[in-house]
Amino acid sequence: MKGIVIKYSDENINTDLIIPARYLNKSEPEYLAEHCFEDFDYKFKEKREKLNATILIAGKNFGSGSSREHAPIAIKASGIDCVIAPTFARIFFRNSINIGLTLIEFDGIENLKDGDVLEIDFDTGSLKNISINQIFEIKKIPKFLQDIIASEGLVNYAKNLLRE
């Protein structure tokens, strides 16, 4: 996976900041993407487009708060394929795996900044910051979760189970 970075160093960015509850009366991805991060940084959309970013970097405990799947859906629909943070809140973590938004736990986010180009190799567990030509180690994804990701999300994984 290769992409450009948009970064917020803030810790504890919660699901209310990712998608405020007032927009939960609908669940269409495009609608949610329109309001993604609205109360946190209303310029998010403009900024992401300007950078052409597909990789979001954030501080620890990203996605804390409610179980709303609207949060990873909003992020994914706004053009982000992958989120990198030191830690994730657990429901956000499973929701993202389940809908096929890639998450990477990585302690060294201070080595990444807006506009950096990254190349990630999941097999070897390495993250290369091409812009500064440095390679970092990332946590490997456990086999069980890799299987879900390989099925392109939990729904397909479950389909196979149901047909067994």
Add this chain to the structure above:
Amino acid sequence: MPSTITEKILAAHCDKKEVSPGDFILANLDGCLGNDITAPIAIKEFYKVIHGTKKGVFDRDKIILLPDHFTPNKDVASAIQCQVLKEFSKKYQLTHYYEVGRCGIEHCFIPEQGLIVPGDLFIGADSHTCTYGAIGAFSTGVGSTDLGVSMALGKTWLKVPETIKFVYSGKLKNWVLGKDLILYTIGQIGVDGATYKAMEFTGVVIKNISMASRFTICNMAIEAGGKNGIIESDEKTIEYIEKRTSRPLKVYKSDKNAEFSEIIEFDCDKIEPQVAFPHLPENSKPISEAEGMEISIDQAVIGSCTNGRLEDLRIAAKVLKNQKVNSHVRCIIIPGTPQIFLNALKEGLIEIFLNAGGIVSPPTCGPCLGGHMGILGAGEKAISTTNRNFMGRMGHVESEVYLSNPAIAAASAIEGNICSPESVLKN
């Protein structure tokens, strides 16, 4: 192998004899839950899973759908979401679908109706599903896709968590409730202090507090990042649940030499009622300190899945009796379920609230998530017995939410400033 309650319940629900932290399991469910926000997406995913097969829901008795967040319907969009739940429930003849008037806030309603029992494994597409750990069940919040898949399979994937044991010793001070213990705990360990972990609450204080307080404590496990909160079932649990269900109960206890990732002890003699300042539940301060800051409020909310039970309303009424809510404060009281509403009515609590100048809302999540029925304007401040004080949680992004127990919320409504019930009652 010595195990914790959480590990024992998980092992009893999968094809393994015992499990260890870090194991991934496919667990069999005793029940699952969705609400008007999360179930519509779950239903879409459910149809994708069963597409092309002749299968339906795994068990029509084990799926609970409760429209409680934006109900009574706030607007057309929320009405449409609720229609999705109703149609689905009809189609699969779900036993546990409840309309407005018969349902309440999910985490008050489900234990009240005996829909979960000790030893159960339960998931809900709502983060505060961890509430039911208070009756010795494993229950955790998941997302909509999880729920959709579970409704088809009757199973869910789980990573076995490590357990942190919390021991509460000593004696509680006046006006200290479960809410204060959990706010204090989160203040000590932080909003990510228990991420991915089980939080087992033990000690003589936990033995002595009410079921309502136990629900409040487990309810907020997620506010420390916990996967589940859990309290060993005892006579109180059995007494609470026995009259509500005919299902067999299974009581699990952690083995003496079970492995905990950490053991944290608190001496409750020192814990005052707490107030969590904006914008994180971990920003808790003792009431004596908060009171000195003279924080004026515009709204007090007493209710929610954290503190919307009868005992909470009784405590609020004790403070509000023969008092008047400050003329510039809106005091909104929300009984968690129709049954709680009815009991509060019979006990004269509702009359006390109305006489004091408060207003009683139908059971709903409403203001707790900034949904409806009590939204804050720019710069307004609320004291609330809910569980989250995130930025913009109850309305405008520039509004502020302070979390507390019902006694403090009621006292602050009278004073117009955040204060202790003692300050009000001595006047």
